Amino acid sequence: MAQIELKSVRKAFGAVEVIKGVDLTITDNEFVIFVGPSGCGKSTLLRLVSGLEEATDGQIVIDGEDVTGKPPAERELSMVFQSYALYPHKTVRENMGFALTVARMPKAEIAERVERAADVLKLDALLDRRPKELSGGQRQRVAIGRAIVREPRAFLFDEPLSNLDAALRVEMRLEIAKLHRRLAATMIYVTHDQIEAMTLADKIVVLQAGRIEQVGAPMELYMRPANLFVAQFIGSPKMNVVDCAPTADGVSFPDGQAMAYDAPHEDARKLGIRPEHITLLPPEDGDVRGRIDVIEELGSDTFAYVDVENVGLFTVRIVGHADLAEEAPAGLRFDREHIHLFDATDHAIRQ
Numbered sequence: 001m002a003q004i005e006l007k008s009v010r011k012a013f014g015a016v017e018v019i020k021g022v023d024l025t026i027t028d029n030e031f032v033i034f035v036g037p038s039g040c041g042k043s044t045l046l047r048l049v050s051g052l053e054e055a056t057d058g059q060i061v062i063d064g065e066d067v068t069g070k071p072p073a074e075r076e077l078s079m080v081f082q083s084y085a086l087y088p089h090k091t092v093r094e095n096m097g098f099a100l101t102v103a104r105m106p107k108a109e110i111a112e113r114v115e116r117a118a119d120v121l122k123l124d125a126l127l128d129r130r131p132k133e134l135s136g137g138q139r140q141r142v143a144i145g146r147a148i149v150r151e152p153r154a155f156l157f158d159e160p161l162s163n164l165d166a167a168l169r170v171e172m173r174l175e176i177a178k179l180h181r182r183l184a185a186t187m188i189y190v191t192h193d194q195i196e197a198m199t200l201a202d203k204i205v206v207l208q209a210g211r212i213e214q215v216g217a218p219m220e221l222y223m224r225p226a227n228l229f230v231a232q233f234i235g236s237p238k239m240n241v242v243d244c245a246p247t248a249d250g251v252s253f254p255d256g257q258a259m260a261y262d263a264p265h266e267d268a269r270k271l272g273i274r275p276e277h278i279t280l281l282p283p284e285d286g287d288v289r290g291r292i293d294v295i296e297e298l299g300s301d302t303f304a305y306v307d308v309e310n311v312g313l314f315t316v317r318i319v320g321h322a323d324l325a326e327e328a329p330a331g332l333r334f335d336r337e338h339i340h341l342f343d344a345t346d347h348a349i350r351q
Helices: 042-050 092-102 107-121 136-148 166-183 194-200 218-223 228-233
Strands: 004-013 016-026 031-035 057-062 077-080 154-158 187-190 203-208 211-216 240-243 245-247 250-252 258-260 270-273 278-281 288-297 301-308 312-319 329-334 340-342
Touching: 004 042, 016 042, 016 211, 031 042, 031 194, 042 077, 042 154, 042 187, 077 136, 092 107, 092 136, 107 136, 107 166, 136 166, 166 194, 194 218, 203 218, 203 228, 211 218, 211 228, 228 240, 228 270, 228 340, 240 312, 278 312, 301 329
Parallel strands: 031 187, 031 203, 077 154, 154 187
Antiparallel strands: 004 016, 004 057, 203 211, 240 270, 245 250, 250 258, 270 340, 278 329, 288 301, 288 329, 301 312
16 A cells, blocks of 8 residues: 655645645555545545645655656546446446456456455445445445455545435444455545544544644544644534633633632633533532533433533533433533643643
8 A cells, every 4th residue: 555745735726725735644554534624625635635636836745756746547546435426327346347447457357356345345246236226325335346446555535425324324434444454555534524533543634724733643632632623623512612811729710710720821711621521510519600501312421501601601411311400500510630721822731
């Protein structure tokens, strides 16, 4: 497989620069996921790697070879798109082997590669069916199989599961994880789905407005976000963040409530804490006091939304069922080991 390096890569469409100097190394056999809000440039960056878009500046290097000016066919990469793009009149077998047929590869070798890919993707029994006879998940597996048979240096995925329903997304997410393990392949994957990013990636690249905000392992980004954007983007429900001010022994909040904290910092301007790191208690026992606004029962979890007047709405995650009442007063106790502080520029303050 391949190591892929992006060196000061930029992309502009006319006067609008959408990729603003990206430096990134993707190592051999690594599963890297690009995430970020709509319009951040993640799909454009993937298309630059594939050669479907031409870089305005910078270098794209694959296994030590500068491929910046090379067309897609010469980069030896395979791309799986959001749309299956299967030929409706061709069988699964013909769809998977079509690129090899166009390349005039011997029929015996095409058949061998298709059979091998079908075995990996559990498509053996479907090879003689046509796309209309397949489910959405099966069609996406065929699209992935079409990429596998080319035996590329790396696989590129552009939101491949976004057209599937929730159950099929879970099924295909597991299939892609197993596929990466079986093929030991370099993979770059674009998604807006946090669960896909957290469960599939060896490394997550968080993008905003054409720039990289942070790169790291999923739990590194979750537990040690570099800034407020990453803190609130990674994690679902997102991190609670409220304004604060430093005090001699902790922090205070806009409503005048204060919390003792043995690691105060003079630059602290915002405090963040994730829903699972807050304990719901009687009002007199909490670090701050508020009132339960809404309760969501999900079966495995309960989410309580607690309004602290003039401070903010806190999301509290409780495992299983909780006997709570809306409009009831409540105290919130923050786990001191999992408090995040941010300065006036929204950068994390490392404790």
